[in-house]
Amino acid sequence: MFSSKKSAVSVRNAVKRYEGGVLGLAGVSLECRPGTVTALVGRSGCGKTTLLNLCGAMDFPTSGEVEVAGLVTSGLGDAALTELRRTKIGFVFQFFQLLPALTAMENIELPLLLSGAKNPAAAAHERLGWVGLAEKAESLPYQLSGGQMQRIAIARALVHDPAILVADEPTGNLDTASADGILKLIRRAADEFGAAVVMATHSAEAAAIADVRVRMRDGHIESVDS
Ligand SMILES: Nc1ncnc2c1ncn2[C@@H]1O[C@H](COP(=O)(O)OP(=O)(O)OP(=O)(O)O)[C@@H](O)[C@H]1O
Numbered sequence: 001m002f003s004s005k006k007s008a009v010s011v012r013n014a015v016k017r018y019e020g021g022v023l024g025l026a027g028v029s030l031e032c033r034p035g036t037v038t039a040l041v042g043r044s045g046c047g048k049t050t051l052l053n054l055c056g057a058m059d060f061p062t063s064g065e066v067e068v069a070g071l072v073t074s075g076l077g078d079a080a081l082t083e084l085r086r087t088k089i090g091f092v093f094q095f096f097q098l099l100p101a102l103t104a105m106e107n108i109e110l111p112l113l114l115s116g117a118k119n120p121a122a123a124a125h126e127r128l129g130w131v132g133l134a135e136k137a138e139s140l141p142y143q144l145s146g147g148q149m150q151r152i153a154i155a156r157a158l159v160h161d162p163a164i165l166v167a168d169e170p171t172g173n174l175d176t177a178s179a180d181g182i183l184k185l186i187r188r189a190a191d192e193f194g195a196a197v198v199m200a201t202h203s204a205e206a207a208a209i210a211d212v213r214v215r216m217r218d219g220h221i222e223s224v225d226s
């Protein structure tokens with residue numbers, strides 16, 4: 001299912017060479033459209049996280065170009081980059097990355113507080129309900145299961161209605177049942193909110209929810225199926 005809308009992420013012939021000379025990406029081009037899920041698959045070290053970091057404006061290509069929400073990331077100063085990440089991009093990680101001293105609700109609210117958004121509590125409550133954990137608002141992360149922590153992390157990632165959701169092995173640390181629930185939410189992020197989801201995964205179940213599967217090998221895109 002391909003949207004005809006303009007790409008939310010456009011990667012054009014991106015090469016990423018790390019300090020020390022390791023080639024993370026050897027020339028990759030990719031378009032991610034609103035309302036679609038793109039899965040990056042391939043064995044460990046093939047470049048999935050490297051490509052995700054470029055898509056999330058967390059890192060930059062050594063050559064080539066990455067455009068995120070209409071902005072070429074390499075040309076942006078620190079303030080513009082921070083603004084781009086805080087307003088247009090949501091991040092989900094394998095190990096959840098919740099702040100342990102903050103409640104579920106506070107974790108979800110935090111991105112809005114940082115960006116100075118109006119009425120952060122209302123938006124955070126809405127997303128908490130959306131991930132099905134309204135009753136856990138006051139829980140601290142250690143009081144939650146892995147699946148519940150990842151739900152909170154997804155609520156946090158989506159609280160500001162990002163155009164792009166970047167997910168690195170979002171089910172890599174979860175049992176099958178919890179993973180299934182997380183994948184449903186990720187699918188709904190694209191379907192209901194129109195996010196362009198880019199997800200790196202080793203899981204066949206996760207790849208199965210994608211509209212586009214990008215198979216990587218040694219820093220290259222080997223094949224794309226949609
Ligand atoms: N910060 C870094 N400095 C130097 N080399 C790096 C760095 N990050 C990644 N690499 C190298 O770049 C290549 C791609 O790594 P990357 O983390 O993108 O792989 P991956 O596909 O995400 O692997 P995995 O499935 O294990 O998460 C690897 O050879 C890796 O060792």
Ligand SMILES: [Mg+2]
Nearest residue numbers: 048049050200
């Ligand atoms: Mg990785």
